[in-house]
Amino acid sequence: MEKINIGISSCLLGEKVRYDGGHKWDHYITDTLGQYFDWVPVCPEVEYGLPVPRESMHLVGTPDTPRLVTVHTGIDHTEGMLKWAEKKLKNLEKEDLNGFIFKSRSPSSGIGGITVYTPSGMPGRKGAGIFGGAFIRLFPLIPVIDDGRLHDPKLRENFIERVFVYKRWKEFLEIGSSIKDLIHFHTRHKLLILSHSPKYLSDLGRLVATVKKDNFEEILSEYIRLLTESLQLSATVKKNTNVLLHITGYFKKQLSADDKQELIEVIENYHKGYIPLIVPIFLIKHYVRKFDEHYLKSQYYLNPHPLELMLRNHV
Numbered sequence: 001m002e003k004i005n006i007g008i009s010s011c012l013l014g015e016k017v018r019y020d021g022g023h024k025w026d027h028y029i030t031d032t033l034g035q036y037f038d039w040v041p042v043c044p045e046v047e048y049g050l051p052v053p054r055e056s057m058h059l060v061g062t063p064d065t066p067r068l069v070t071v072h073t074g075i076d077h078t079e080g081m082l083k084w085a086e087k088k089l090k091n092l093e094k095e096d097l098n099g100f101i102f103k104s105r106s107p108s109s110g111i112g113g114i115t116v117y118t119p120s121g122m123p124g125r126k127g128a129g130i131f132g133g134a135f136i137r138l139f140p141l142i143p144v145i146d147d148g149r150l151h152d153p154k155l156r157e158n159f160i161e162r163v164f165v166y167k168r169w170k171e172f173l174e175i176g177s178s179i180k181d182l183i184h185f186h187t188r189h190k191l192l193i194l195s196h197s198p199k200y201l202s203d204l205g206r207l208v209a210t211v212k213k214d215n216f217e218e219i220l221s222e223y224i225r226l227l228t229e230s231l232q233l234s235a236t237v238k239k240n241t242n243v244l245l246h247i248t249g250y251f252k253k254q255l256s257a258d259d260k261q262e263l264i265e266v267i268e269n270y271h272k273g274y275i276p277l278i279v280p281i282f283l284i285k286h287y288v289r290k291f292d293e294h295y296l297k298s299q300y301y302l303n304p305h306p307l308e309l310m311l312r313n314h315v
C-alpha cells in the first residue's frame with residue numbers, strides 16, 4: 001500500500017526541538033502508524049526561528065485571539081508566529097496531507113484544551129495554539145487529532161478511519177468525479193456513515209439524489225462537508241450493533257437457522273461488551289466471501305483501514 005502523507009508535530013517523531021532541548025517521541029506513532037503513513041514534520045517554534053533550548057511560552061488573552069507570550073520575560077511572539085504560520089500553511093497545501101497529529105498542550109501546536117491565561121496571570125478559558133488553531137481554521141476538512149487523544153482507542157480509530165475516507169475522497173476527485181462516481185463513492189460508504197449517524201446517511205442520500213450536471217460542484221462541496229460532520233460523530237456500540245443487525249438481513253435466505261442464531265449471538269455479545277467489534281465483523285466477512293454478497297463486499301465499513309492496525313480489537 002502506498003503510504004499516506006500525514007502532518008505531525010516534529011517532537012512526536014523524537015526530534016529534539018522542545019523548549020527544554022528534549023523531545024516527545026511517541027513509539028506508537030513512529031513504529032506502528034509509520035508503516036502506513038509518511039510524515040510531514042512541523043515544529044512551529046523552531047521553524048519560526050526560536051532556538052533550542054528556549055524560554056517556555058503560554059497563551060494570554062482570550063481563546064478567540066490568544067497571544068503567544070514567553071512565561072518569564074513576557075516577550076510577545078504572536079505577530080511573528082502568525083506571519084510564519086500563514087506562509088507555512090500555504091506550503092502545506094502542496095503536501096497532499098490527509099491528516100495531522102498535533103502535540104497536545106502546546107501553545108503553538110495544540111488544537112484545543114490549551115489554557116489561555118488572563119493578563120493578570122490567572123488560568124482562564126481553554127483554546128487552541130497559534131499554529132494548531134490556524135491549521136484547523138484553514139483546513140476544516142482535514143482530519144486532526146492530538147497525541148493525547150490518539151491514545152484513546154475509540155478516538156484513534158475514528159481519526160484513522162477519517163484519514164482513509166479523506167484520502168479516498170481526494171482520489172475520487174482526482175480520477176473520476178462524474179455523477180456516477182459520486183453515487184458509487186456514496187454507495188460504498190453507506191454502512192460506514194450509518195455507523196456514525198443514520199440522520200446524516202439520509203441527508204447525504206437526499207443530497208446525492210439531487211445531483212445534476214449544473215449543480216455538481218455545489219453538491220460536491222456540500223457532500224464532503226456533511227460527510228466530514230457525520231464521521232466526527234462517534235460510532236458507538238449501539239450504532240455499530242444496529243449496522244451489524246442490518247447486515248444480517250442480507251443473509252436471510254442463505255444462512256441456516258443455526259448459523260443465523262450464532263451470528264445474532266456474536267452481535268449480542270459485542271453489544272454487551274464481551275467481545276470487540278472485530279469478531280462479528282470477521283464472521284460477517286466470512287459469509288460475505290462465502291455467499292459472494294456484492295453490496296456488502298463493496299462496503300468500506302467491513303474494511304475501513306488496515307487490519308494490522310488492530311483498531312477494532314478493543315472492548
Ligand code: SF4
Pocket residue numbers: 009010011012017018019042043044045046103106108109
Ligand atoms: S509542541 Fe510543537 S512547537 Fe513545541 S516542540 Fe513540539 S512541534 Fe515544536
